[in-house]
Amino acid sequence: MLNKLTKQLNGEDWSWNNLNTLGWAIGSISGSMAEEQETGQYPKFLGAHWKFLKIVVNKLFEFMHQSHPGVQDMACDTFLKIGQRCKRKFVIIQVGEHEPFVSELLTEPLWDSSTVSQTYPDNVMVVRDYTITLLSTAFPNMSISAVTLFVNSLFESRNDPATFKEHIRDFLVQSKGFSSQDNGNLYVEETTAQRERKRQRMLTIPGLIAPNEIQD
Numbered sequence: 001m002l003n004k005l006t007k008q009l010n011g012e013d014w015s016w017n018n019l020n021t022l023g024w025a026i027g028s029i030s031g032s033m034a035e036e037q038e039t040g041q042y043p044k045f046l047g048a049h050w051k052f053l054k055i056v057v058n059k060l061f062e063f064m065h066q067s068h069p070g071v072q073d074m075a076c077d078t079f080l081k082i083g084q085r086c087k088r089k090f091v092i093i094q095v096g097e098h099e100p101f102v103s104e105l106l107t108e109p110l111w112d113s114s115t116v117s118q119t120y121p122d123n124v125m126v127v128r129d130y131t132i133t134l135l136s137t138a139f140p141n142m143s144i145s146a147v148t149l150f151v152n153s154l155f156e157s158r159n160d161p162a163t164f165k166e167h168i169r170d171f172l173v174q175s176k177g178f179s180s181q182d183n184g185n186l187y188v189e190e191t192t193a194q195r196e197r198k199r200q201r202m203l204t205i206p207g208l209i210a211p212n213e214i215q216d
Contacts, residue, residue, distance in 0.1 A: 047085070060078055132147055
């Protein structure tokens with residue numbers, strides 16, 4: 001293999017086909033390149049070639065609708081990696097486009113009309129219904145009406161993080177996902193805030209807190 005590389009460098013046996021074949025042969029050798037370096041090559045290429053990136057992502061979405069679970073998992077995992085490595089490419093308007101690619105992806109129907117008889121006005125309703133079904137299966141002790149009320153409250157408070165977290169906490173307690181002995185972590189923010197308010201009140205009373213206990 002080193003001999004063939006030498007011939008490529010000195011031009012003795014150079015051709016695009018030979019170089020491509022040799023490159024694939026070297027790349028197939030286990031350990032020839034560190035895993036992080038190897039997997040990092042593809043996002044760099046995709047980031048530099050917008051049209052190719054768009055084609056790859058659209059194909060991944062097609063694979064996500066395949067019936068074979070292995071293909072679906074592979075497509076989702078690959079899309080996640082691309083999204084993490086090339087995230088900026090999704091949110092800026094590329095040359096020749098009229099909107100960011102992420103806007104196009106979010107408005108693309110998530111359901112397959114050939115397999116789903118029900119029609120949805122938008123993807124929000126798809127995610128809502130799927131979440132209700134998922135939680136109803138995961139928490140069989142909860143009624144469908146209780147799960148539906150919970151999911152609706154999440155969508156209504158999606159722009160209010162504090163209320164959103166409060167709904168999740170209340171649902172977990174209601175579903176008995178936590179016992180009364182181990183649900184302390186659900187209230188850690190409130191407990192911390194309460195302690196801080198108590199400390200501030202004590203600081204207003206001279207001599208109530210020793211100087212060495214006062215933190216800046």
